[in-house]
Amino acid sequence: MRYWAYLAGKIFFCAAFMYGLLCLLDHFFPADNHHHIIPPGILLYMLLMGLWFLASSGLLFVCIWAQRCRCRVCLRRLRMPVETGSWGGMLLLGRPRIEYICPYGHGTLKLAELQISGLENPEWNPNGEIWEELCASAHDADERP
Numbered sequence: 001m002r003y004w005a006y007l008a009g010k011i012f013f014c015a016a017f018m019y020g021l022l023c024l025l026d027h028f029f030p031a032d033n034h035h036h037i038i039p040p041g042i043l044l045y046m047l048l049m050g051l052w053f054l055a056s057s058g059l060l061f062v063c064i065w066a067q068r069c070r071c072r073v074c075l076r077r078l079r080m081p082v083e084t085g086s087w088g089g090m091l092l093l094g095r096p097r098i099e100y101i102c103p104y105g106h107g108t109l110k111l112a113e114l115q116i117s118g119l120e121n122p123e124w125n126p127n128g129e130i131w132e133e134l135c136a137s138a139h140d141a142d143e144r145p
């Protein structure tokens, strides 16, 4: 839930910024009330609107792309990429993938190295209660005389 709220917040912030930029562009190019066939400055306005559209699309792409490599629990960037599998030993080791891990041990993310049939969804595997198990063994060691 927190993961999706963070993504929605980023997209909302970027949309608000781009809407402000759009209002600024409209302020400098007011509507034509003189009924010209080709209003003066329309080419510059169209060029700026095209650039605005490209910037908006790029910003949306960056928001989604950066969100893919974040921990689903703590929202930190995933680290320590490890390559697994190989094409030569595909039957034994599986297809080549890159695994990222949360630095606080919340889970791992598996990304396919080669996306043959379009963009595949990354596979998120939560580690579960790994820290509680480790702490429990430490508590057991403390309780022993």
Ligand SMILES: [Zn+2]
Pocket (backbone or CB within 6 Å): 071, 072, 073, 074, 075, 076, 102, 103, 104, 105, 106, 107
């Ligand atoms: Zn985490």
